[in-house]
Amino acid sequence: MIILVVIWAAYSLTQPSTNSSQVTSTVTSSSTSNSIPDFTLPAVSANGLTGQSVTFSSFRGKVILLEFMEANCPHCERMAPILSALYSQYGNNVAFISVVGPWNGVTLQDTEGFIRTYGVTWTTVYDSSGIVFSNYGIQATPTFFVINRDGLVSSTFQGEQTINTLTGAISAALG
Numbered sequence: 343m344i345i346l347v348v349i350w351a352a353y354s355l356t357q358p359s360t361n362s363s364q365v366t367s368t369v370t371s372s373s374t375s376n377s378i379p380d381f382t383l384p385a386v387s388a389n390g391l392t393g394q395s396v397t398f399s400s401f402r403g404k405v406i407l408l409e410f411m412e413a414n415c416p417h418c419e420r421m422a423p424i425l426s427a428l429y430s431q432y433g434n435n436v437a438f439i440s441v442v443g444p445w446n447g448v449t450l451q452d453t454e455g456f457i458r459t460y461g462v463t464w465t466t467v468y469d470s471s472g473i474v475f476s477n478y479g480i481q482a483t484p485t486f487f488v489i490n491r492d493g494l495v496s497s498t499f500q501g502e503q504t505i506n507t508l509t510g511a512i513s514a515a516l517g
Contacts, residue, residue: 379477383467388458396467401437405515406489409440410480413448413456417502418484422460424505438464443475490515
């Protein structure tokens with residue numbers, strides 16, 4: 343975990359500041375080695391931006407499944423039914439957050455379409471600038487972080503995963 347934070351910190355310091363005129367996002371780096379970067383991003387639904395912002399740290403004390411994805415990613419599309427099943431099973435005890443990034447020209451409208459097509463009902467936010475993707479060191483989509491109640495990353499997965507793999511990680515984080 344410490345290595346991940348050190349790598350993230352070194353990477354973050356070398357990145358230029360990015361501004362977006364479409365939506366506003368805020369990223370706050372943590373000064374302690376036992377937590378991951380905070381962020382505030384606009385919430386999005388099948389009808390577009392909701393007018394609300396989601397701050398990651400507001401989920402503190404809960405187990406979190408944090409997904410980084412793209413709306414036009416075939417792997418993300420195949421994961422959508424798995425996440426839906428997991429949300430049905432764990433949604434009362436686990437916060438599900440999907441961060442959609444602008445890679446490969448993904449737009450807000452693409453994100454709205456993805457939410458409609460796959461019936462996404464959990465929290466989805468739009469990282470129009472890609473800064474949250476950068477601060478988390480995302481190299482491919484989908485990428486998943488399972489975060490325990492103490493705010494520590496208990497599992498990280500890149501690419502498509504089985505429902506059993508994610509169930510095991512969530513169950514372990516729940517203790």
